């Protein structure tokens with residue numbers, strides 16, 4: 001069964017709530033058979049996936065170019081593209097089937113601000129400079145920083161969704177944080193008092 005829409009959803013998605021609902025219906029119905037989400041995930045689709053991604057929207061800069069690494073079924077990049085139509089999103093995903101899904105959803109939902117780029121993030125180093133990079137559930141910080149920081153312009157921002165072990169990940173990534181010019185690093189908790197499950201984001205600037 002697909003989770004009923006939580007009361008907070010309309011406030012978080014604002015005027016884009018109908019588009020987010022259309023994506024929720026599709027991901028809830030087809031995500032599991034397509035291998036995009038696990039069998040238990042439709043029951044927590046809004047809480048754990050859609051709103052957990054959408055709460056990042058206020059951190060996206062106006063008119064930003066954002067690269068989302070490993071978008072998979074759409075989190076967080078496609079959800080953010082729905083809620084922030086002013087910003088442009090490059091969804092970087094190596095798996096062909098997932099890219100086909102993302103392209104199909106972007107077309108169906110009329111998202112002119114989405115480009116799907118098939119490949120690993122490393123393959124796009126030097127190809128463009130994003131203002132911000134997002135990622136969720138791709139790899140630990142010590143591996144994620146070397147593949148994400150080179151996608152940013154000087155002074156661009158990392159917004160990396162992380163779980164409860166974020167402090168240990170930061171500790172283990174000290175060498176990579178220094179080597180890639182990661183500055184002003186902090187962890188913020190988003191959605192407190194609004195969402196049943198808050199979102200932790202590792203936030204930092206990258207200086208060359």
Ligand SMILES: C[S@@+](CC[C@H](N)C(=O)[O-])C[C@H]1O[C@@H](n2cnc3c(N)ncnc32)[C@H](O)[C@@H]1O
Nearest residue numbers: 069070071072075093094095120121136137138
């Ligand atoms: C566990 S899934 C998470 C998907 C989605 N971000 C989410 O939170 O639901 C990890 C995704 O990262 C992709 N991935 C793994 N390594 C990658 C890399 N080096 N560059 C880009 N994507 C990568 C995988 O193909 C997969 O779709």
